[in-house]
Amino acid sequence: MIVLNSSDGATFEVEESVAVQSQTIKHMIEDNCADTSIPLPNVNGVTLARVLEYIKKHAEAKDDEEGLKSFDAEFVKVDQASLFEIILAANYLDIKGLLDLTCQTVADQIKDLTVEEVRAIFNIMNDFTPEEEAKLRNDHAWAFE
């Protein structure tokens, strides 16, 4: 069993065979940094719990393609902020499947949004001047139709 410590002090126990889905944790174990517990200062307790939920499910139901598909679909039904937290955690912990899933989710969201909606939903500031933005739009005006 491996012990993981989140940034806000929560502790989680998980089997090594499950934990190594995270390449980051895998390398730490190989480098013998995992004597007592592994500190994960970049991931808070709530997010870490969710991530562990994902990798546990994907370890135990490995061959159940249909089951995993519906699990994944439900898994990403979270608010925007939580989704971003999970992406950041998946990126830091280097869990390919989870990163693919969450990035695809965000990509699918973006496909249906206008530029203004993207800014609003993802809380992004428009740092273009009106002239700069107009030039970019005119360069490919046909794409905005």
Added chain:
Amino acid sequence: MSNHLPEEVWAGIFTRLPVKTLLQIRSVCKLFSSIISNPTFISAHIKKTINESHSHTLFLRYLIEKERQQEHYLLFADSSDHKNSIFDEHNCRKLDFPFKTRSKCHFRIVDSCNGLICLNDDNDFDTSGIILWNPSIKRFLNLPNPRVTSRSYGSYMYVLGFGYDEKNDDYKVVRVAYKKGRSGRDLIPPEVELYSLNSRSWRSFNAGAPPYGIFGYTWLQAFVNGAVHWVGYDPCVVKGNESCGLIVAFDLSDEVFREVMLPSCLEQHAWDVYITVFWGKLAVLHYDYGAHKNFCSVWVMEEYGLADSWKKLYTVDLRGGLRNLIGFLRNDEVIGVTIRGKLLSYDLITSRINNLRLRGAVGGFHVGSYMESLVLLEAESAALARESITSGNEQEEEQATDLHAVKNRNDEFDDQEKLESFLSLRISEQNYSAYLCCGFSEQELSAKNSEEWVKELVPEANCDGWEND
């Protein structure tokens, strides 16, 4: 607040988006714009698109007879369906072709790669006539003049090659120019120039010119394993009365010429050999017109570079009226052109033919691979190209050439044309489907006794062995 994802995560999200969305979200903020125009992102996006796509999109270029200087492009999905044609409305769409040729007929298509189509306008004018075009983002680039032009060089023939240099993430055009000797022969060695998109310039290198001739008239190349390939000949090796044929290859990363052997039985017939790519492997089509036979054989080099690995996979009997093959489809099918300019799909295993219900000028068809990509994002807009790229003086009327009009013309064939088509197809089995291929409708078939009808129109027709369904 961590709504701020690191750049590489945004890039990972963006590689999953279609180009139209990417063009829009460039204007969300400066970070997005810089990620999307980064060449590393552009090539990662291409890799992702190639790896993830489950279907294969192709383009068809065709010309309509009696139309001058007009080209038509269709995008279609390679989805084999024996009941329908790949050119039916639900499976294909028109692609706007924004350029105007300065030659008498049409552009030469060199090849397509990663969403870029390399075109050449054969003309004597000062510009190179070479265009790199990305139709998915409506961008194009006119290549500057190479060094070798008729003004500087006299009379010459040239061959073009186009492809992607993976090592340097660069797109290159190679131009091999053969000066004409007094007897009209191509002088060897040729002058070689290489254009690199990254440097936006031509470079000559004649130290590495190949000691071979290339059969330029086919306008065909095969880009495979990072190298451009053409059919050529070695003037120093003569077999029978012919120079020994071979494949001349140019590696775009190493920038060196190499030779690849043809199947040995084709070395004396290189004139009838057409190079192509068969599902990622180097392949050749050999058209064999003999006294009582017309065949096209498909040879594939199973192991690149290994002369012994050439294998003749298929033989297509052309006596049914097929003139040439222009593109491979999934499920062992190939698109063929009849001598009347009709497109058919031909099953290489069962020989079954399907009428694709599209017709055009016989020599004007080209099939190539198509994909969406962001290469040439910063180049000129082709959306406005019609005005800027024409020779400037004329404002020619465009004919209304939408798909509907083309299809209507296909339905206008008269009885005589239908019959001539049918006779030329001369398919002995399954006459019923043969009739349908040629445009006979179900009602016509049931209303008439086909043998009588044939005799009516062509008294000397030989109807032995035909069955009436």
